[in-house]
Amino acid sequence: MxxxxxxxxxxxxxxxxxxxxxxxxxxxxxxxLNDDVMALNVEPVELDAHERQWIRDNPRVTVASVQYPLYLFQDEHGQWSGLNNDVLKRVTAMTGLKFMHQESFSTDHMLERLESGQADISTTLAMSDERKAFLDFSHAFGGAGWVFVGRAGAPSVESLEQLAKRVLVLPARHALEDVIRRDYPSIEIRSVKTYAEARALVESGEAYATIENEIGAQLYPLGLLKVGGLVEGKWEADHLAVRKGMPELLSILNKALEAFPAPELRAIRLKWLEGISLxxxxxxxxxxxxxxxxxxxxxxxxxSLSLVWNRRLTVVIKQRRAAEKSLGDQLAFQHALIDSMPDPMFVRDLQGRLIMCNRSYEEALSVRQDQVQGRLLMEVDALPEATARMLHDEFMVQLRTRKSRFSKRQLLFKNGTREVYQWTVPFYSVDGKLRGLLGGWTDITQRRAESGCRCLH
Structure with a gap:
């Protein structure tokens, strides 16, 4: 008793x-069940005659979209997904506008398309004075702060004052670049193409820190990096950026965002961002x-252990299966994400042997991963012997020096000489040990041919 x-x-x-x-x-x-409810219970937004006529004349809106996981990305089936895509779907249901995604490969590339009129809107651009010269911005529908990302072994970066006389690396035309150059002239700013390149330079010690959206900073394994403090007074609100000269479209989007039920918007953000923010x-x-x-x-x-022991064993087994399924889903997503990259990418070990590659790499060199996995470049008849030997020697030098490499160069392939933008960066295990090289290239020759560029060099 x-x-x-x-x-x-x-x-x-x-x-x-x-x-x-x-x-x-x-x-x-x-x-x-949120998506199903949205699809069934959407009331059209009230538009005036000019706006309704604009939609009839322009039923499709081109969206300049860059891969930004959780906010906007292509899933394993090549379909666009993410928080911002759900918002666009809701706007479609409210207004009848159809949004057509056009992939961009960097912030600079996306801005060029908007400036040239090749695209109409973007969903992932932060507001800045430079961008307001050729873009209009809708009402905000969320946002996040900016955070510093520095090396794990260095003091945590908490303010811009700490970066005086140090190198801050940012993707080209970053939203904060002009403000930092104006207010903190002692900071040396270095521009790169993508956030991945910026993180690589911080890892290698060539830069002291970079600045990222606080959501994006939590999406990647930090390894040799660590997240510092928030950039004080700087907030990245979520807007829809519309190129100048389209006031009707801006008005339609603003009306749709004003009519967006707050509970549904919170539900969408929870669906994608719960547990990610700092x-x-x-x-x-x-x-x-x-x-x-x-x-x-x-x-x-x-x-109560004596009463629930058998049931506890059942719960443990279910939890383990759920964890295994979750891990499998994460690995499948990572493989799908890498395979969806349009540029060739590869991973090599400390001896220069191929660990894995994506589909673009297989197509570019006319090989299959199962044929070349575990082999050196010289052991595969995918490149001319001289090119393969030169690249292998460069890989070995990088592994010894642990330096990242980003270069625009000409390489001899089987089908002739091509101009490429090549990048290779060392990667490390969780305990900080060098494990190999991650690399890839962008075929500039092919891009120019596809875009019809007739630039003189």
Missing amino acids: LFYRGLKPALGWLFLFGLLGLMRCSVAAQLA KPVPTLWQRMIEWGCWAAVILGVFG
Whole structure:
């Protein structure tokens, strides 16, 4: 009797935590059904005659889209997905506008398409004075802060003042570049093509820090990098950027965003961004509450162990299967993401042997991964012997020096000499050990041919 009398409080705690878990499950189910509800219960936004006529004359809107996981990316089936794509779907249901994605490969490339009129809008551009010269921005529908990203072994970067007389690397035409050049002239700014190149330069020590959206900074394994503080006073609001000269489109988008139900917008953001944004440092009182909760859980589990042991084994097995499935889904997504990259990419080990490559690499060199995996460049009849030997020697030098390489050059392929933008960066394991090289190239010759460029060199 004494045992069961002492067991009652523990069972009460278990019932309470079970109830909380059931509430979380109901919220998750509601988020999962959100898309279906949106599709069924969408009221069209009220537009004036000029706006309705504009939609009839321009039924399709071209979106300059760059791969930005969680916000906007192509899934394993090549379909555009993400938070911003869900917002565009909702705008389509409210207005009848059709959005056609046109992939861009960097922020600079996206801005060029908008400036030249090849695209009408973008969903991932932050507002800046330079961009407002040729773009109009819709009402905001969310946002995130900017954070510093520096080397793990260096002091955490908490402010722009810390970067005085140091190298800050940013993707070309970054939203904060003009402000930093004006207000912090002592900071040496270095421009690169993408955020991946910026992170690589920070890892190698060639730059002291970079600045990223706080959501994007949490998406990649940090390795030799660590996230610092927020850039004070700088907020990256989520806007739809519209090229100048399209006031009707801007007005239609603003009306749709104004009519967007706040609960649905919150549900979409939770669907994609829950658990990704930076968490504030808990106070001592919050930690004490958390410790108290854990102590109550441990006592409850210990008191009722004799009654629920068999059921606990079943729960553990289910959790393990769910974790394995989640890991498998993550790996499948990563492989699909790499294969979706339009440029050839490869990974080589410390001896220069191929670990993996994407489909663009197979197509560019007319090989299959299962044929060339584990082999050196010279052991594969994919490149002229001299080219293969030269590239292999460069890889070995990079592995010894641990330096990244980004260069525009001419290379001799089987089908002739081509101008490429080549990049290779060392990559490391979680414990900081060098594991090999990650690299790829962009075929500039092919891009010019596809775009019909007749530039003189």
